[in-house]
Amino acid sequence: MTALSTVDRPAGDDTIAARGPVRRLSSWLHRHRGARLAGLLSAPLLWLLVAYLGSLAVLFVSALWTVNSFTGDLVRQPTFANFRTILTEEVYRTVTLRSLGVAAAVTVIDVLIALPMAFFMAKVASPRSRRLLVIAILTPLWASYLVKAYAWRVMLANDGPVDWLFGGAGNGPGYGLLATVLVLSYLWLPYMILPIYAGLERLPDSLLEASADLGARGGRTVRSVVLPMIVPSVIAGSIFTFSLSLGDYITVQIVGGKTQLIGNLVYANIGAANNLPFSAALATIPVLIMVGYLVAVRRSGALEEL
Amino acid sequence: MTLSRGARWLLRGAMAVGLAFVYVPLALVLVNSFNADRTFAWPPPRWTTDWWVRAWENAGAREALWTSTTAGLGATAVALLLGTLVAFAVQRYRFFGRDAVSLLVVLPIALPGIVTGIALDTAFRSLIEPLGVGKGLFSVIVGHATFCVVVVYNNVLARLRRLGGNLEEASADLGADTFQTFRYVTFPLLRSALFAGGLLAFALSFDEIIVTTFTAGPGVQTLPIWIFNNLFRPNQAPVINVVAAVLIVLSIVPIYLAQRVSDTAAGGRL
Amino acid sequence: MRTTRVFTAVAAAGLLALTGCGDGGGATGGSGPGGIKPPKIDKLASLGAGEGQVNIVAWAGYVENGSTDPKVDWVTGFEKETGCKVNVKVAGTSDEMVTLMKTGDYDVVSASGDASLRLIYGGEVAPVNTDLVANYKDVFDGLKLKQWNSVDGVAYGIPHGRGANVLMYRTDKVTPAPTSWSAVFDPNSPYKGKVTAYDSPIYLADAALYLMKHQPELGIKNPYALDDKQFAAAVDLLKKQNELIGEYWSDYTKEVQAFKSGNSVVGTAWQVIVNLAKADGAPVEAVLPSEGATGWSDTWMISAKAKHPNCGYLWMNHIIDPAANGAVAEWFGEAPANKLACDKTADKNHCTTFHAADEAYFDQVWFWSTPVEQCLDGRTDVKCKDYAAWTQAWTTIKG
Numbered sequence: 001m002t003a004l005s006t007v008d009r010p011a012g013d014d015t016i017a018a019r020g021p022v023r024r025l026s027s028w029l030h031r032h033r034g035a036r037l038a039g040l041l042s043a044p045l046l047w048l049l050v051a052y053l054g055s056l057a058v059l060f061v062s063a064l065w066t067v068n069s070f071t072g073d074l075v076r077q078p079t080f081a082n083f084r085t086i087l088t089e090e091v092y093r094t095v096t097l098r099s100l101g102v103a104a105a106v107t108v109i110d111v112l113i114a115l116p117m118a119f120f121m122a123k124v125a126s127p128r129s130r131r132l133l134v135i136a137i138l139t140p141l142w143a144s145y146l147v148k149a150y151a152w153r154v155m156l157a158n159d160g161p162v163d164w165l166f167g168g169a170g171n172g173p174g175y176g177l178l179a180t181v182l183v184l185s186y187l188w189l190p191y192m193i194l195p196i197y198a199g200l201e202r203l204p205d206s207l208l209e210a211s212a213d214l215g216a217r218g219g220r221t222v223r224s225v226v227l228p229m230i231v232p233s234v235i236a237g238s239i240f241t242f243s244l245s246l247g248d249y250i251t252v253q254i255v256g257g258k259t260q261l262i263g264n265l266v267y268a269n270i271g272a273a274n275n276l277p278f279s280a281a282l283a284t285i286p287v288l289i290m291v292g293y294l295v296a297v298r299r300s301g302a303l304e305e306l
Numbered sequence: 307m308t309l310s311r312g313a314r315w316l317l318r319g320a321m322a323v324g325l326a327f328v329y330v331p332l333a334l335v336l337v338n339s340f341n342a343d344r345t346f347a348w349p350p351p352r353w354t355t356d357w358w359v360r361a362w363e364n365a366g367a368r369e370a371l372w373t374s375t376t377a378g379l380g381a382t383a384v385a386l387l388l389g390t391l392v393a394f395a396v397q398r399y400r401f402f403g404r405d406a407v408s409l410l411v412v413l414p415i416a417l418p419g420i421v422t423g424i425a426l427d428t429a430f431r432s433l434i435e436p437l438g439v440g441k442g443l444f445s446v447i448v449g450h451a452t453f454c455v456v457v458v459y460n461n462v463l464a465r466l467r468r469l470g471g472n473l474e475e476a477s478a479d480l481g482a483d484t485f486q487t488f489r490y491v492t493f494p495l496l497r498s499a500l501f502a503g504g505l506l507a508f509a510l511s512f513d514e515i516i517v518t519t520f521t522a523g524p525g526v527q528t529l530p531i532w533i534f535n536n537l538f539r540p541n542q543a544p545v546i547n548v549v550a551a552v553l554i555v556l557s558i559v560p561i562y563l564a565q566r567v568s569d570t571a572a573g574g575r576l
Numbered sequence: 577m578r579t580t581r582v583f584t585a586v587a588a589a590g591l592l593a594l595t596g597c598g599d600g601g602g603a604t605g606g607s608g609p610g611g612i613k614p615p616k617i618d619k620l621a622s623l624g625a626g627e628g629q630v631n632i633v634a635w636a637g638y639v640e641n642g643s644t645d646p647k648v649d650w651v652t653g654f655e656k657e658t659g660c661k662v663n664v665k666v667a668g669t670s671d672e673m674v675t676l677m678k679t680g681d682y683d684v685v686s687a688s689g690d691a692s693l694r695l696i697y698g699g700e701v702a703p704v705n706t707d708l709v710a711n712y713k714d715v716f717d718g719l720k721l722k723q724w725n726s727v728d729g730v731a732y733g734i735p736h737g738r739g740a741n742v743l744m745y746r747t748d749k750v751t752p753a754p755t756s757w758s759a760v761f762d763p764n765s766p767y768k769g770k771v772t773a774y775d776s777p778i779y780l781a782d783a784a785l786y787l788m789k790h791q792p793e794l795g796i797k798n799p800y801a802l803d804d805k806q807f808a809a810a811v812d813l814l815k816k817q818n819e820l821i822g823e824y825w826s827d828y829t830k831e832v833q834a835f836k837s838g839n840s841v842v843g844t845a846w847q848v849i850v851n852l853a854k855a856d857g858a859p860v861e862a863v864l865p866s867e868g869a870t871g872w873s874d875t876w877m878i879s880a881k882a883k884h885p886n887c888g889y890l891w892m893n894h895i896i897d898p899a900a901n902g903a904v905a906e907w908f909g910e911a912p913a914n915k916l917a918c919d920k921t922a923d924k925n926h927c928t929t930f931h932a933a934d935e936a937y938f939d940q941v942w943f944w945s946t947p948v949e950q951c952l953d954g955r956t957d958v959k960c961k962d963y964a965a966w967t968q969a970w971t972t973i974k975g
Contacts, residue, residue: 026483040395044388048410052452055429062428067964091972116320124317135561140328141509142557146533147550151331154346157837175823218309239416247418257823260974263420268967270424275964283421290416303412343856345833365643535636543829
């Protein structure tokens with residue numbers, strides 16, 4: 001609040017002459033609400049609508065094209081052939097369901113791990129250790145995602161540390177779908193802990209005390225007071241974990257054995273095969289899933305918790 | 307909150323197990339940076355400090371670090387500007403399409419990176435490149451800024467909600483114009499939220515690889531791209547463990563600073 | 577990007593295989609698939625003074641100036657000697673290379689088989705006057721004037737290096753030592769769950785090569801030219817193989833590590849992977865199976881719109897100079913193109929290990945090439961499956 005005192009200070013180099021036009025602009029803005037709003041919104045909307053949604057539009061339009069296989073040039077004649085392939089070939093359905101399953105499993109695992117951790121941080125730990133714990137959760141975000149995934153590859157190797165934990169070579173999960181879920185849960189865990197922690201921190205202690213005063217035991221308070229109130233935070237975290245899992249193609253390559261997810265398909269078609277239209281058609285699948293999810297959870301207020 | 311002793315211990319245990327889950331792989335990265343085996347055989351057959359020396363001498367890694375820092379700062383700057391503007395608009399005004407705007411801000415981070423990446427790449431190739439502008443560091447910054455806006459937006463929005471408009475009204479009543487009010491009243495109150503949002507935006511940008519893969523010009527190597535290129539060459543792979551270990555240590559500085567700043571201003575959301 | 581890089585390298589070489597195997601295409605090129613002719617572009621007549629710089633598009637590891645490792649540097653000397661400053665753009669994929677070359681901003685490119693033909697037929701690259709490249713005379717004959725670097729006997733590039741996709745196995749786990757690709761294709765393989773295969777649609781060619789020898793009734797003449805029936809047979813073989821696979825590999829750190837830990841015990845590999853695994857103490861050996869193998873080869877090409885053609889030629893001469901070619905071959909792990917490079921490598925056995933001079937070895941190798949609709953084996957009565965179809969089939973194979 002100390003900053004407020006500076007208002008009393010003569011405004012440095014803001015001489016009256018220099019402030020004249022600024023004043024006029026300021027009072028004009030004050031009178032024109034629409035102009036203020038336009039001023040605030042024009043740059044961000046230009047960016048997000050033109051640069052981002054525009055790009056997405058270009059992408060999805062190109063899903064209707066095909067590629068000349070010899071020259072690699074796009075053939076700009078609208079056709080639904082790409083979508084037909086995706087809808088009729090069974091493999092795309094299988095991969096979509098598998099990707100959804102992985103994303104859902106990762107999200108559930110992360111919620112289960114994150115809830116007690118975030119609760120401990122926000123409501124049990126002392127303020128000092130709370131700060132240290134937040135740092136401890138944030139730090140891994142800076143260690144390259146690739147390096148962490150590769151560290152897991154080493155741990156999951158035949159006769160590696162994870163196999164030891166399960167009592168010998170070949171007993172662990174090895175590489176495959178299970179390993180993919182495990183490693184993705186690991187990678188995205190901080191993105192789940194942080195919003196839940198922030199949600200819990202905002203939850204007034206008095207509310208919890210009131211619940212206790214009314215006779216609720218710890219478990220009951222958690223069930224009836226805490227959980228309902230942090231639903232938006234959990235959903236916010238799930239947007240991260242779900243979307244990050246749905247789009248991943250690198251972790252799967254590292255620990256997934258022979259598993260492929262939808263990200264791999266999109267990547268393989270654009271990166272190696274130069275078949276942008278087919279990639280674009282495939283990319284509509286995760287987009288539809290995520291947009292549907294966002295629309296479904298919008299009312300919960302989760303989007304403001306990200 | 308009143309918790310039984312048992313519940314407290316249970317939570318403490320959960321926290322400890324969770325932290326172990328988070329840190330054991332990181333410890334392995336550190337250990338492997340001394341592992342003489344080029345593909346990280348476990349347990350390490352021999353030990354060496356060779357990789358640390360090689361990493362120190364590696365000009366490519368240093369350049370990539372610099373590129374990543376530049377890209378991160380650029381994206382953060384754009385995100386701070388755009389995110390703050392949208393947050394003000396959404397929090398202070400009621401207008402048609404307000405819900406759509408907040409959904410639009412969230413969309414870039416909610417859609418998988420590969421979608422954002424190939425969309426920007428396609429748009430760039432088909433619309434911008436014919437004008438003679440190739441992809442470069444600039445396109446990386448555009449891509450990163452797009453999905454970083456939301457973290458700044460949410461931080462600022464939360465802060466604005468808590469602040470309400472009373473102080474600004476008081477400032478206006480005392481004769482300050484719109485800009486003075488922003489400069490002397492609103493901005494100082496927002497500073498820690500901006501810092502927290504900016505830091506998270508920077509971190510998101512710094513470790514981003516998927517969008518970067520598609521938006522980087524051919525000569526542009528951010529650190530994750532450099533790591534990606536080198537991880538798959540056994541002669542270089544161990545050097546990467548060193549770089550990662552150094553990054554973890556270095557990251558404590560900005561995070562600690564952010565915690566300090568946000569603590570003094572009562573609860574930044576980082 | 578290692579994956580894509582390899583992939584591109586592979587693609588370039590496919591056509592070459594025809595010559596090696598003796599039947600199918602003509603040994604010295606011939607017209608393009610389906611009788612397409614490249615645009616007429618003149619080659620440089622004589623070499624002038626350097627222009628002060630050269631813009632290069634290359635694979636990671638091909639143009640090293642000491643920034644990755646101070647000891648790995650074959651650029652600084654070139655710059656000092658010729659006054660041509662080297663500006664390199666590392667490209668991740670063949671597509672990116674083609675796109676970059678289309679801008680006209682670059683003089684030289686290290687094109688792989690899938691990119692080289694597109695560049696030639698797209699008129700992006702000029703024929704090379706090999707008389708102006710002094711070191712060209714020392715290039716192995718097995719790499720000169722092949723289908724992926726020449727058209728109708730006109731050279732479009734300077735060969736850089738090559739390698740085969742060999743069969744690697746754990747000597748302690750796989751007995752007797754395999755001599756055939758059936759080790760990875762036999763449905764009753766005792767190594768179920770420990771077989772590895774290269775994670776790229778181009779791997780379909782390995783299956784096609786196997787079928788070429790084991791099911792001659794399919795009439796496969798070139799593993800990169802598959803009609804519907806042949807293609808279906810290859811896809812089917814790989815779908816059955818999928819049951820045996822532990823993991824597909826795409827980069828060499830991953831494969832070395834998998835063989836060392838025993839997650840994989842048999843599968844396709846590059847010579848460099850075999851060497852690295854051995855150097856790290858893994859009990860592995862590699863063999864070129866009786867059916868032959870697929871492989872890859874890259875070519876340096878010069879832009880038709882080169883702004884610095886003289887420096888471009890100087891670079892092409894430099895990169896196959898015995899010392900530089902030897903250095904790049906060792907750093908990258910491939911067989912050098914220049915015969916004399918073999919005397920310059922730090923490891924005196926490098927050329928032997930990588931079979932650089934062993935034409936009989938490379939005669940059995942079908943170098944990677946991009947499958948296109950116009951059959952590469954010269955058939956005009958059927959349409960072949962193009963690479964987009966290969967990619968989609970690869971998806972169904974992995975399931």
